[in-house]
Amino acid sequence: MSVGDRLSGVVATAGLAMAFVAAIVVQAVAIGQTWGARYWLAGGTAAVVVCLLALVRHRQRTWTAVAGFGIAALAVVAARVFHLPTEPGPAMALALAVLVGSAVRALPPVPAAALAAGGLTVVGVAFLAVRAQPAGPSGVLGMNVVAWLGAVTVGLALRRQDDRAATVAEKIRQEERLELARELHDVVAHHITGMLIQAQAAHLVARRDPRQVTESLAGIEAAGAEALRAMRRVVGLLRDTGDAPPASAGPEQLGVLVERFNRQGPTVRLRVPDDSGTWPPEVTSTVYRIVREALTNVTRHARHAHGVTVTIDQTPSAVTVDVTDDAAPTAARAAHRGGYGLIGMRERVETLGGTLLAGPRPGRGWSVRATLPIEDGQSR
Numbered sequence: 001m002s003v004g005d006r007l008s009g010v011v012a013t014a015g016l017a018m019a020f021v022a023a024i025v026v027q028a029v030a031i032g033q034t035w036g037a038r039y040w041l042a043g044g045t046a047a048v049v050v051c052l053l054a055l056v057r058h059r060q061r062t063w064t065a066v067a068g069f070g071i072a073a074l075a076v077v078a079a080r081v082f083h084l085p086t087e088p089g090p091a092m093a094l095a096l097a098v099l100v101g102s103a104v105r106a107l108p109p110v111p112a113a114a115l116a117a118g119g120l121t122v123v124g125v126a127f128l129a130v131r132a133q134p135a136g137p138s139g140v141l142g143m144n145v146v147a148w149l150g151a152v153t154v155g156l157a158l159r160r161q162d163d164r165a166a167t168v169a170e171k172i173r174q175e176e177r178l179e180l181a182r183e184l185h186d187v188v189a190h191h192i193t194g195m196l197i198q199a200q201a202a203h204l205v206a207r208r209d210p211r212q213v214t215e216s217l218a219g220i221e222a223a224g225a226e227a228l229r230a231m232r233r234v235v236g237l238l239r240d241t242g243d244a245p246p247a248s249a250g251p252e253q254l255g256v257l258v259e260r261f262n263r264q265g266p267t268v269r270l271r272v273p274d275d276s277g278t279w280p281p282e283v284t285s286t287v288y289r290i291v292r293e294a295l296t297n298v299t300r301h302a303r304h305a306h307g308v309t310v311t312i313d314q315t316p317s318a319v320t321v322d323v324t325d326d327a328a329p330t331a332a333r334a335a336h337r338g339g340y341g342l343i344g345m346r347e348r349v350e351t352l353g354g355t356l357l358a359g360p361r362p363g364r365g366w367s368v369r370a371t372l373p374i375e376d377g378q379s380r
Contacts, residue, residue: 013055016054016055016098019094020051020091023090023091023094024047024048024051024091027040027044027047027091028040028044031085035084039084040085042075043075043079043085043087044091046071046092047092047095048091049071050068050071050088050092050095050096051094051095053068053099054068057099057102058102061099061102061103061106062103064099065099065100065115065118066115066118068096068099069096069115069118072088072092072096072122073121073122073125075087075092076088077125077129080129086129088126088144089140090143093140093144096122096148096151097151099119100116100119100148100151100155101151101152101154101155101158102155103115103155104116104152104156105155105156105158106159112155116155119152123141123145123148126141126144169343172344186281195224254272254288254291254312255270257288257292257295258270261298261299265295265303265308266298266302266305266307266325267307268295268307268309268310269307269308269309271309271311273312273314279374280374282352283319283352286348286370286372287312287319287372290323290345290349290368290370291310291321291323293368294323295308295323297342297366298323298366302366305326305327305365306326306327307326308323308325308326309323309324310323314374317373318373318374319371319372320369320370320371320372321368322368323367323368324361324365325365325366326365327365328364342356342358346358349370349371349372352373353372354371354372356368356369356371357369357370
């Protein structure tokens with residue numbers, strides 16, 4: 001999960017907590033003015049507990065929902081037995097709706113349906129309790145029915161949206177696997193061709209000076225080891241646990257890439273180290289892919305930027321790719337921060353043992369920064 005996603009989660013939780021506090025305060029004031037403050041204590045305590053469960057639901061959606069339903073059912077029974085205000089009140093109804101909607105969205109179909117039915121059971125218990133009263137059904141019951149229906153509706157809508165996103169992501173991953181398979185062919189074919197040439201040369205050398213054959217055999221051995229190493233790395237990217245975006249040409253073609261983007265978007269400045277040719281194939285293709293994806297995002301979502309800087313640095317232990325622009329922040333740009341391209345890049349970079357960060361820069365602009373580990377010119 002990126003820093004931006006974590007921040008969004010914290011903001012959403014804080015907003016939900018404020019909504020719970022507001023509902024609890026409104027409920028306490030209303031009951032205090034009509035029934036008296038002491039009549040709110042039991043229902044208020046139960047509402048606070050259920051709201052806390054709703055705030056921590058991500059840790060265990062099933063058991064937080066079950067606990068919330070149990071507390072709500074006890075509150076309904078207590079209100080009927082001790083002649084307290086009708087439960088669930090506004091705060092508890094809101095918390096139960098969050099628990100139901102979260103379960104419907106995220107859990108497998110059977111548990112999600114069971115918990116949705118559990119929420120409906122709580123509403124049914126409340127209906128029976130209110131119906132037994134002389135005044136009959138109240139507005140509180142109607143509020144709970146609406147809250148449950150809204151929770152199920154929103155949960156199903158978000159679940160469908162998540163399913164569509166997962167389908168699109170899986171389709172992209174399948175396409176990327178095909179590209180990586182082509183890269184595997186190119187990498188291994190390159191090394192095997194070199195091995196064949198050295199083997200043919202060894203035959204000629206053996207006729208003239210058999211003592212030099214050892215040097216040719218050492219070269220063949222080194223090329224074979226490099227081919228196996230490259231094949232393991234690329235095959236590792238093809239596994240389901242490390243899917244990645246398609247590999248492309250290496251850094252030697254970054255100049256052509258930048259020139260093409262200069263014709264259709266902001267001015268791009270490129271800084272590349274002189275010894276980029278020593279990178280392993282999977283690193284060179286990943287560097288190119290990161291730059292292309294970052295420039296594509298600038299063209300799509302930040303055409304008003306004045307300039308883009310692509311900086312590639314190399315140390316003995318890592319290659320760092322940094323793509324920054326100076327575009328002013330916009331809502332549209334923020335909405336695309338979690339696009340499929342960035343997700344694929346992050347998965348590939350992490351599979352190679354690196355890190356990728358993408359997000360707004362202080363003040364203005366956007367930054368995509370990736371670090372790919374290498375060791376003595378070879379990826380680890």
